Amino acid sequence: MTDAMTPGPTSEDPVLAATGSVPNGPGEPPALDATHHASALLRVSDVRKVYGEGHTEVVAVADATMAVDQGEFVALLGPSGSGKTTLISIVGGLLSPSGGTVTLGGSDVTGLSKKDLTAFRAERVGFVFQSANLVPFLTARENLLYVASLVKGTSRAQAQARADGLLEELGLGARAKNLPEQLSGGERQRVAIGRALMNDPDLVLVDEPTAALDTAMGRQVVELLRREIKGRGKTGIMVTHDLRMVEYTDRVFEILDGHLTHVEEPSALRH
């Protein structure tokens, strides 16, 4: 981690506490316009991503500007190919934008070197991907422990205690020694959530966590995500195109053909 990467405000931050911007359920005080979030932990400014060149040029993200507060769990909604995955990949330091900046807790993510981006992803971001989330030859517990080994200075005992605590919390205490192939889809997604939270990241990014699950299981997983993200004061972004999952989030951003629109409240989309 470079010196420039100072930690963002924590949940004990007096400013955040005073403004009450750590909501704990849908229907929280509506957020202001994204660009006016003064204490926003995550800031995305004029981000643009163009794939390819000339004839094959695809503008995946045209112009994205958004801000998400610490403790907020927001949804990123849009049809297939609208640029959702591209946008959260840029936010999580997996992809560099063609233009614009992403800052987390005041430090510029887009300016980081490849090496620093790797450390950034290990230490400050927790990803839950749509599929292929776990290493198949590691048990549930080992999948969590491996992540801890990516951060220098984490003691073994500390990591083990944290992994066991997380698995317990996610209802996986009895499944800790199972390999991913021995787990159900929902259990696998829960392990992935534990994996994402393992290093106590500032940012949790979730790409269609329910795509492979039935509705009941999907609800359970998203509910759990919400509880973990809000309970731990993380900043969470969940990509989805399932409108029913939106009720678990604080706000909804909608993206269409790479253009980001901002919807104040999830209920506005529900009919």
Add this chain to the structure above:
Amino acid sequence: MNLGAAEVRRAKLRFGLLTAAVSLLVFLVLLLTTLSNALIGSLTGALDALQADGLVYSTTARDNIVASRLDPATAQAVAAVPGVAAVGSVGTFTSRATTAGTTTDLQVFGFQPDAPGAPGGLSDGRLPAAPGEAAVGGGGVAIGDTVTLEPTGIPLTVVGLLRGAQFNALPTAYVDLATYEEAISAANPGLPFVPVNAVAFDVDDGADATSVAASVAGAVQGATGYTREQAVALIPGISSISQSFGILVGLTFIIGIVVIGFFFLILTVQKLRSFTLLRAIGAPTRSLAATVALQITLVVLAASVIAVGLTLLAVQGLNTGLPVSLSPVLIAGTVAAVLAFSLLAGLLSIRRIARIDPATAVGAR
């Protein structure tokens, strides 16, 4: 959390098979090297272990001790060459010989005790000191046995055993020069004198054997001098035999290394999804590369232990009639070379890992 070790634990069968395959390759390299060393040793051992700084042959022999014929008086002429400290005549011939009812071919060397040209590599007993005594390398004889030269019927009593002193890949008996002369005269009645094959010489302290050997040709009519090393290297066919075995061992080694490299490349490609995921969640390329390197090391070391065991069994089980021995230096060197080059071949896998774009882990793509 050690990724490499965890995978080996979970995929015991796969890594077991891989280890077995690698161990067979290492075994092949070890066995080929050992056998070729034994064969070459049995062809050159006599001259290699000879207690002398150099040898003199007749010029007409074209560097071949067997074809060389020298007047016994040549020894005095060689002794007079500046830089020569001591000389001894050496004679050799191939004969049939009978031991305890079985007849085999036997190479016989006659030498002068207490002069240059005595054999080296005494492993038991003593060197012959009187006519009728012999020290023998190879052939499975024991001290006290009697070896009878055919058809002359001259009996030799075995008083010493030698290791690494064979010639022509035959059992080789060393006798004193008088016994040699007796055998030659008995087989060739009417010879005016018994020629010797070579004159072995030692050089003065501080004298250079190479230049002394080179000066023999000018000083002694019809004779050519060689250092012991030159004489060994000039044994007919030895350089092409060494070269052929070198190519054989080298090719086996290279094939083995390439196979190991590809094995691990396949394992890496199979794991690309996991590696991409790990890169995406912040694993540095370096740590994934270390995983592959660790696995290669584990597999090669385990395979080497098995291969050394197999080689030991093979050396004991195969009776090639050659004095085969396993050299720890050879084993350690081979294992170290296999490991080093396997890790080099592992760079194929590491290059593949380095090319991973972590962004491709996201979504369903």
